Amino acid sequence: RPRIFSGMQPTSDSLHLGNYLGALTNWVSLQDDYDALYCVVDLHALTVATDPALLRDRTRSTAAQYLAAGVDPARSILFVQSHVAEHAELAWVLSCHTGFGEAGRMTQFKDKSARHGSDGTSVGLFTYPLLMAADILLYDTNLVPVGEDQRQHLELSRNVAQRLNARFGPGTAVVPEPHIVKATAKIYDLQDPTAKMSKSAASPNGIIELRDDPKVVAKRIRSAVTDAGREIRFDPEGKPGVSNLLTIFAALTGRSIEALEGEYAGRGYGDLKKDLAEVVVDFLAPFQTRVSGYLEDPATLDDLLADGAERARALARETLERVYDRLGLLPAR
Ligand code: ATP
Ligand code: MG
Numbered sequence: 001r002p003r004i005f006s007g008m009q010p011t012s013d014s015l016h017l018g019n020y021l022g023a024l025t026n027w028v029s030l031q032d033d034y035d036a037l038y039c040v041v042d043l044h045a046l047t048v049a050t051d052p053a054l055l056r057d058r059t060r061s062t063a064a065q066y067l068a069a070g071v072d073p074a075r076s077i078l079f080v081q082s083h084v085a086e087h088a089e090l091a092w093v094l095s096c097h098t099g100f101g102e103a104g105r106m107t108q109f110k111d112k113s114a115r116h117g118s119d120g121t122s123v124g125l126f127t128y129p130l131l132m133a134a135d136i137l138l139y140d141t142n143l144v145p146v147g148e149d150q151r152q153h154l155e156l157s158r159n160v161a162q163r164l165n166a167r168f169g170p171g172t173a174v175v176p177e178p179h180i181v182k183a184t185a186k187i188y189d190l191q192d193p194t195a196k197m198s199k200s201a202a203s204p205n206g207i208i209e210l211r212d213d214p215k216v217v218a219k220r221i222r223s224a225v226t227d228a229g230r231e232i233r234f235d236p237e238g239k240p241g242v243s244n245l246l247t248i249f250a251a252l253t254g255r256s257i258e259a260l261e262g263e264y265a266g267r268g269y270g271d272l273k274k275d276l277a278e279v280v281v282d283f284l285a286p287f288q289t290r291v292s293g294y295l296e297d298p299a300t301l302d303d304l305l306a307d308g309a310e311r312a313r314a315l316a317r318e319t320l321e322r323v324y325d326r327l328g329l330l331p332a333r
Helices: 017-030 052-069 086-095 100-104 107-116 123-137 148-168 214-222 240-253 257-263 269-295 298-327
Strands: 003-008 035-040 077-080 143-145 177-179
Touching: 003 017, 003 123, 017 035, 017 052, 017 143, 017 240, 035 052, 035 298, 052 077, 052 269, 052 298, 077 298, 086 123, 086 298, 100 123, 100 148, 107 123, 107 148, 123 148, 143 148, 148 177, 148 298, 214 269, 240 257, 240 269, 269 298
Parallel strands: 003 035, 003 143, 035 077, 143 177
Antiparallel strands: none
């Protein structure tokens, strides 16, 4: 069966609705037809300064949210990136086969480094896409379900894989394909509907966090920025705020945008927001109960992650040995 890999950074206590609708729901549905590996990419999170105890908590919390969303450890491999040393090892190899200029063209690096200044920006943030390429290539991954913001990083992973195949022979690396579902590929910030909803956003007010107090969530939806005029119509260019709310509404209820436009024809933004707040809160309540269940028993969660790491390591070792051999590194006896 074809292979899937994807991951999220434990850079916050909670994932947000963009992570959930843009990636996590697709992870869950793809488990049926693919061999999937879902990873908490804690090494990536080191690019953001975090208190060590907090990072540990967030790593467990992220894994618990994968499980609560429906990632099934009986079918998919669920693990923590730092438990499989091969990720960092392959990243080094890939960094030696990537141009400095090529890496410098990554827009996420440009955006994030512009925000933090040159001294606040680590070399790790610059090489981040190569660690991500290593995550993917390490498992001979065919398909990578991510949000739109990761398209360029995926393209870099593909280029590096193709380069290895050209330099060291076909079959050195599998060239991955992105899996980006257009309707929900980019969920926007509620306060700034031209910016993507992000864990690292400057203000929390535009983010819907899956682990937030439902009262706070409802309030944030009711105070979402809407657009000039009063018509409830899906028009991402002219009406980005309302369109974002319609996207979220449709994705969480399984209803079509057209049906929602029909239902809200002639009604006000206030009605839409009030109803959406209810939909989101109804979704969050059982989700949060499941997350708490997993976090109440960290020993069981850690066992599950250890089991996942063991399965991932076996696959990773095989790929890394193949790549090392192709590159001419002397096998250890
Ligand atoms: P950060 O701001 O720290 O980079 P993030 O919110 O982008 O955090 P990541 O852990 O980097 O979260 O991304 C995890 C997954 O969620 C990726 O597949 C990414 O494409 C997807 N994703 C992130 N934000 C959104 C969004 N607003 N809409 C859709 N998908 C998203
Ligand atoms: Mg991100």
